[in-house]
Ligand SMILES: Nc1ncnc2c1ncn2[C@@H]1O[C@H](COP(=O)(O)OP(=O)(O)OP(=O)(O)O)[C@@H](O)[C@H]1O
């Protein structure tokens with residue numbers, strides 16, 4: 472096997488790096504002068520971070536995606552382990568990477584790791600993952616598959632404008648491991664891996680040095696991921712694996728395995744890791760995941776997550792998380808400089824992502840909830856579905872109350888536990904701190920009126936101060 476070159480290129484300089492080897496850091500355009508198109512564009516957007524290996528023995532990475540070279544179309548894959556019952560915003564970036572290839576006419580595969588999730592990837596982790604039972608992994612895998620297929624369909628239906636794109640396929644690696652006999656697998660595959668190389672991976676080194684060490688199952692993980700790449704290469708002609716930058720070691724194992732067995736060139740591309748404001752990787756392990764499954768994070772919450780992004784991040788996120796062309800993003804940012812209070816880029820970012828993840832109806836729902844909660848829209852509140860109301864209730868506290876004759880504003884606030892007992896609570900109303908259905912109520916003794924304080928759908932929205940919302944559902948109206 473010809474060894475890949477183990478150097479890093481950045482802004483025209485080479486860096487040798489002992490732990491990671493042979494990685495080309497976004498210097499692709501310079502390194503392959505004249506390389507244009509998809510990789511250069513995604514490099515400019517900041518979506519593609521590292522490329523591995525720097526050079527193939529027979530073919531160079533940029534040539535793979537060139538319509539003129541006879542290599543067209545390619546197949547590219549990215550794996551997602553079902554260690555939870557939903558994808559999260561961090562995964563979205565890798566998925567967007569796949570979608571960009573699909574838009575350029577290539578075929579893409581989103582691989583659910585129904586088998587790999589049972590072992591748990593040690594990459595980027597200081598502790599072993601909690602072991603998941605077979606049934607839990609199966610049901611998580613079903614949920615992930617549904618989420619991926621729904622996003623693939625939204626992408627095709629809402630963003631394609633009738634353009635012919637490559638295919639989007641969802642597979643599960645349990646399909647090929649289910650049929651594998653352990654001894655056959657070890658004897659056929661195990662002999663091609665060298666212990667020294669496997670042990671040298673950063674993920675392995677980190678875990679071996681940790682107090683609890685590393686289990687054989689975790690250690691074996693990279694072999695399965697390498698075999699997946701080989702399987703997809705053999706059966707689907709897949710030459711490129713995409714993943715977060717924590718996946719580089721596993722991708723290298725795949726490269727080495729395939730190259731050794733077939734002499735063919737395959738490649739890895741990584742996307743940057745999305746972090747929270749504290750610098751922690753956004754995801755389930757850090758406990759800060761923003762989920763893509765509606766039951767866990769509603770379209771409204773997802774929308775608000777992006778609306779809340781700070782000015783210094785929003786341009787980067789527009790480039791990473793949307794398909795908007797760069798000149799359009801520049802234009803949006805220019806308008807923003809003139810009217811920053813409108814939060815135009817944040818709203819556009821939120822709308823584009825919500826549409827991709829939850830479809831047109833999810834976006835409409837996110838906007839309705841935003842209108843109802845933050846923009847005093849009674850019309851929006853009155854037409855909300857039960858599901859939307861439940862999603863809103865996650866943001867606001869919810870009470871079901873019986874409407875006794877003569878129920879006053881004060882009674883309502885007290886029963887909903889929205890104001891303190893005694894004169895302080897009373898004063899909060901008289902001093903103008905309370906509104907019902909977005910209208911200020913200053914008389915604590917006023918009796919509730921249906922149609923004004925109580926909406927057609929039997930709801931009242933109580934607001935205390937600027938941000939504390941209480942939703943009341945009146946029973947026996
Ligand atoms: N915050 C993130 N930013 C960019 N890519 C991410 C992020 N989180 C996960 N990914 C990528 O998504 C793919 C699937 O990851 P996986 O399902 O294993 O999640 P994970 O890395 O285990 O997340 P977690 O650490 O939250 O458990 C990988 O390529 C991974 O690198």
Ligand SMILES: N[C@@H](Cc1ccc(O)cc1)C(=O)O
Nearest residue numbers: 550551552584587592696699
């Ligand atoms: N190891 C990846 C998921 C994955 C699973 C199987 C693969 O073949 C590829 C990627 C992760 O944990 O993020």
